[in-house]
Amino acid sequence: MTAYYVKLYLATLMAFFVIDMIWLGLIARTFYQKHLGFLLASPPNWTAAFIFYLLFIAGILVFVVVPGLKEDSLQWTLLRAALFGLITYATYDLTNLATIKNWPVVVTVVDMIWGVVLSVSVSFVSFTVGKWLS
Secondary structure: OHHHHHHHHHHHHHHHHHHHHHHHHHHOHHHHHHHHOOOOOOOOOHHHHHHHHHHHHHHHHHHHHHHHHHHOOHHHHHHHHHHHHHHHHHHHHHHHHHHOOOOOHHHHHHHHHHHHHHHHHHHHHHHHHHHHHO
C-alpha cells in the first residue's frame, strides 16, 4: 500500500506543479508583477516554494483525495478540494491584506479564486490517478 501512496503523491505533485506553473508563468505573470512587483523577490526563494508544494500536496491528499477515494465519490472530493483551496489561499491572502500595507485587494480575490481552481483541478487529476492505480 505504501507504493500506492508514493505514486499517488508523485502524480499529484506533478499535476500541481504543471498547473501552477502554467498559471504563474504564463497566465498571471504580468498580473502579479503589476500588483506585487514592489514585493517580489528576484529570484524567488525556490526552497520555500518547494516546501510549500510538498506540504500543500500532503494536505490535498490527507484532507481531500484519500477520503474521497475511500468514499468512492468524485463529487465529495471536488467539494472538499474547493473548500481546501479556498481556506488555504484565504489564510495567506487575508493575512497579507490584514498585515501588509498597500496589499492589493484584487490580488486577494484573484488568488483565493485561483486556490479553489487549482485545488479542484489537482484533486480531480489525483482522484482519477488514484482510481486508476487501485
